Amino acid sequence: MRYTAEHKKRTRERILKAAGKQFRARGFAETGVAAVMKEAELTHGGFYAHFESKDDLIAAVIRSGFDQVSERFEAQFDHLPDREWLRAWVHRYLGDEHRAHTAEGCPFPALAPEIARSGAEARTAFTEIFEKRLAKVCSRVDASRGEAERRVMAAVSQMAGAMMISRALDEPFATRVREAAAAEAFATLTREAGCNDDLGGGGL
Numbered sequence: 001m002r003y004t005a006e007h008k009k010r011t012r013e014r015i016l017k018a019a020g021k022q023f024r025a026r027g028f029a030e031t032g033v034a035a036v037m038k039e040a041e042l043t044h045g046g047f048y049a050h051f052e053s054k055d056d057l058i059a060a061v062i063r064s065g066f067d068q069v070s071e072r073f074e075a076q077f078d079h080l081p082d083r084e085w086l087r088a089w090v091h092r093y094l095g096d097e098h099r100a101h102t103a104e105g106c107p108f109p110a111l112a113p114e115i116a117r118s119g120a121e122a123r124t125a126f127t128e129i130f131e132k133r134l135a136k137v138c139s140r141v142d143a144s145r146g147e148a149e150r151r152v153m154a155a156v157s158q159m160a161g162a163m164m165i166s167r168a169l170d171e172p173f174a175t176r177v178r179e180a181a182a183a184e185a186f187a188t189l190t191r192e193a194g195c196n197d198d199l200g201g202g203g204l
Contacts, residue, residue: 010052014040017059020069020096024110025103028058028118055119062115062125066107070133074104083139089137092184093159094178099166108156109164141189155185 022031028083033054037044051057063182077088091147092098098105108130141148162181166174 004033011042011046014042014058015047015050015066016061019057020066021103023058023061024105027111028114033057046132055121058109058118059121059125062107062129064130066126067104067132069107070129070136070189074136082142085140087186088188089140089184090155090189091176093163094166094182094185099163099174099178102167106160106163108160109167112160120122122165131161151188151191155188158188 015036019031019036022036022039026035033047034044037047047057051060054119059187073092074089076092080088093106095114102110112126115122116166134156137152137156138145141151143151158181162177166177169177
């Protein structure tokens with residue numbers, strides 16, 4: 001049976017979405033092609049009509065699925081002025097919901113260590129997405145391009161690192177780590193100290 005180009009495109013998108021969810025929840029090494037296809041509710045044999053290998057799938061997921069997750073997350077705040085956008089971005093990124101839902105969240109804390117051990121294609125794809133997300137946040141920072149980029153790089157490192165550590169901790173340390181990182185990240189982005197009040201009293 002021959003399928004239309006549109007059908008093939010929709011099927012590929014289903015596989016990418018399923019793979020992104022499985023990769024964030026279980027990691028690259030622990031996620032096989034069979035698990036991805038089961039998540040997508042497709043037969044295992046259909047995988048190779050869309051991807052040459054698992055490595056090919058990983059790079060494709062990074063370039064498409066990861067970016068879509070970030071776009072949806074950031075779009076929630078697009079109606080806000082720059083300072084409020086940054087505050088909402090930091091606050092929600094380091095919130096309880098994001099901590100609890102690894103499979104639906106940002107790929108940076110979930111998969112950066114694995115990508116570092118992956119092949120050049122995966123790292124290149126990840127670098128492209130990182131640069132794109134960096135530019136989006138930089139556009140909200142009141143500073144020169146170079147200074148904005150420096151601040152955002154530092155803030156993203158603080159936030160992603162705090163989320164990764166928080167997921168490995170019991171309470172109350174899990175929340176304390178994220179609260180500390182939220183205050184410091186917002187201060188980094190806005191060049192202000194003592195930003196707990198701006199973050200709504202420090203609570204997440």
